[in-house]
Amino acid sequence: MQTQHVSAAPLSLSIRLRERWAAGIPCSSDIAFAFGVSFIWLVLYNVRFWELSAQAMWHPNVGSVLFMASLGVLAWVVLALLLLLSPTRRVMRVAASLMFVAAAFGAYFMSEYGAIMNQEMMRNVIQTDRAEVGALMNADLALHVVLLGVLPALLLWRVRLPATSWRSQLSRRAIAIVAGLGVAFAGVFANSADYATFFREHKPIRYTLNPIAQIVSMTGLLAGSRESRANEPLIDPAGKVERTAATSAKPLVLFLVIGETARAANFQLGGYGRETNPELKQISGITYFSNTSSCGTSTAISVPCLFSHLPRTGFKVDEAGRYKNLLDSLVQAGFDVQWRDNNSGCKGVCARVTNVDYNQKPDRRYCTDANCFDAVMLDDLPQTLRKIEHDTVIVFHQKGSHGPFYSERYPPEFERFRPACRSNQLQHCSQQEITNAYDNTIAYTDHVLASQIRMLREASSKIDSLLLYVSDHGESLGENGIYLHGMPYAFAPEAQKQVPMLMWTSEGYVRRTQLRPDCLSTEAKLPVSHDFFYHTVLGAAETRNQAYDRRLDLIAGCRRGGGSE
Structure with missing residues (x-):
């Protein structure tokens, strides 16, 4: 009887709990x-x-x-x-x-x-x-x-x-x-x-x-x-597009590399104390722009802004899709244009040009699960360059240094700075571990850019070429308790707004355009921004349209004696 009495108590409690739960x-x-x-x-x-x-x-x-x-x-x-x-x-x-x-x-x-x-x-x-x-x-x-x-x-x-x-x-x-x-x-x-x-x-x-x-x-x-998706024809701010140079025996090839989450503070070319750019530092013909600010603090803002004719102060991302952009002008000028994407899409910029999305066809040599290293975009480049017969622009949208899983952005052999944070919970890593992992991503970007330049240089007997690299925005690595990016521009720390930008020109391109590299190095010390990208690319492509502003073309003053064209 005692056993029955003991077992009835928990049974009664269970019944009461169920009744209370049922009652709400x-x-x-x-x-x-x-x-x-x-x-x-x-x-x-x-x-x-x-x-x-x-x-x-x-x-x-x-x-x-x-x-x-x-x-x-x-x-x-x-x-x-x-x-x-x-x-x-x-x-x-x-x-x-x-x-x-x-x-x-x-x-x-x-x-x-x-x-x-x-x-x-x-x-x-x-x-x-x-x-x-x-x-x-x-x-x-x-x-x-x-x-x-x-x-x-x-x-x-x-x-x-x-x-x-x-x-x-x-x-x-x-x-x-x-x-x-x-x-x-x-x-x-x-x-x-x-x-x-x-x-x-x-x-x-x-x-x-x-x-x-x-x-x-x-x-x-x-x-x-x-509101922006209204069925309206595209606005063309460029108007008539013209080539400004005489026909050349060699095709002109421009590589436009859009970096991801690279901050200027961690670029060795800009004075950072660590060797995060060991390969680029050994390459001649590179000009590094040491004071460059971004248009936004996220990819969704900065990428459309880069290819827009509008400056940051006049740019509205919700209206960007209503305008033809830089790539449209290059196509109209006669360039073959291709967008290669290893990121989260072109944000509408490549809507009217050839688009290769490497996330849709991952290569096991470069990809694990849904993550591909940026070298995946370079695998066929040597063959592509050998076949080029017309003026060409190829845009590379990198995965770069996208967080928080920095250690997944580079192959293991590129882990030069240790110990590196191997978690996407950055708050659980030390400041040094986060910085080490992030610096490894910059060093890998250095390798990818250097590889692209070497490929262009090896094809110099067939093409004249230029590479322009700029990151879309920077990154916070825990300073003042802030991580990643995407803060409101007016409120964001400089680490999210100051980005690396560099230009490499082949010897053939220098001769072709009568460019003065010493002049370009002087210009590179001045404050610049994403606002210059649209006009500099047009200038580099020897192309003009009605939206072109010579004052925002970074190389305009360094061509043909720095005078008029």
């Missing part, structure tokens, strides 16, 4: 549900938001305390509105569930990498590929999303709300919204001077309020994309 979690109203969920987001999922807000606005005085308190109320009300504006309870539960998962992802990337959830970051999310997604996946992220995303999302469906009419729900929500906004606006009004500073001087912080930042940014991005 009681909640007094829709309003309590919305404000309760939003309070959880505000406290547990917005560590980065509060850190940045405190750094920007905190001072040890009563005014700062009142401002931070009012900011908490404002953020709480705004987050609650996401749910209170849902038309039905079911929609509110679905929205809250999805936002828990989004908040879990957002909290992880903002906390671990210092990410900002603005439109540029959402564009990166949309345009990423399987390889980039795989590089970001890890056990910590999976556990974070399960515990802080999936589990709370499932628990929401166990919340039991009292039965009330739809009309009653609506009126109570309306009262709560008006009251909440009234309290929030009163706090803003009482601290108006502080809010003026906060919103004017610290705009990027708003893109860390989780999960509303992702929603607002993605909505704005999709709305802008729909």
Whole structure:
């Protein structure tokens, strides 16, 4: 009998737990549900938001305390509105569930990498590929999303709300919204001077309020994309395209190499103390531009901007697809143009030229899983160069130094700096390990560029050639707790905006264009930017159109005595 009594207790407890689970979690109203969920987001999922807000606005005085308190109320009300504006309870539960998962992802990337959830970051999310997604996946992220995303999302469906009419729900929500906004606006009004500073001087912080930042940014991005996809003919800013040089006995070949995530600070050619450019340093005919700034801090912005006639200040990525670009002008000028891609696509730039995507046909000699080393784009180059009979432009879009898995961007034999971080969880590696892995990627890029130059040089009896390399953006390696890239341009550290750029010219090209290398070396010390790329390529191709600006052509002043052409 005693045995039966002991076994009945856990059985009874199990029954009670099942009954409670079946009964659900009681909640007094829709309003309590919305404000309760939003309070959880505000406290547990917005560590980065509060850190940045405190750094920007905190001072040890009563005014700062009142401002931070009012900011908490404002953020709480705004987050609650996401749910209170849902038309039905079911929609509110679905929205809250999805936002828990989004908040879990957002909290992880903002906390671990210092990410900002603005439109540029959402564009990166949309345009990423399987390889980039795989590089970001890890056990910590999976556990974070399960515990802080999936589990709370499932628990929401166990919340039991009292039965009330739809009309009653609506009126109570309306009262709560008006009251909440009234309290929030009163706090803003009482601290108006502080809010003026906060919103004017610290705009990027708003893109860390989780999960509303992702929603607002993605909505704005999709709305802008729909407008830009209108069925309108392409705008041609170039107009008539002309060749400015006499016909030559040799075809002209331009290699345009678009680097990925290479930052100028780690290029030996720019003064970095480590040997990250040992091969390029031995090659004659190279000019390194030591003060180059990018158009954006992400591939999705910088690549379309590079090939646009517009300067960074006038460029809008959502409108880029409406214009013909640099490659269109080169085709119109009679060049054979090919885009070779080992990255996540050309972002619309190569829409009207031949496109070779090496992610779609991986070569086992260079590729493992979804990752290919950049040398995969060079395998057939010697044969290609031997067959060229017409003026040709080949664009190489590198994988380069794309993080966070830097150690996957180079073959094992190129690991010169050790120990190297071998994880995509950079926060678990030391600063030196991260730098070592990153520097190995730069050294491998050095090898790839040097290989391309050697191939062009070996074909010099048949072609005149030029290689122009520039990275799309830079990278943060943990400085001030910031990793990777993609921060708002005005807010981004210099490491994400200062990029390497270099030009190599063959002896045949120098003779052909009467180029003065000593003049070019002098010009290379001046501040330049991605704005110069479009016009310099046109100049290098001995081509002009109506959008060409000689002042932005880096070699215009160093040809034919530096005078007019």
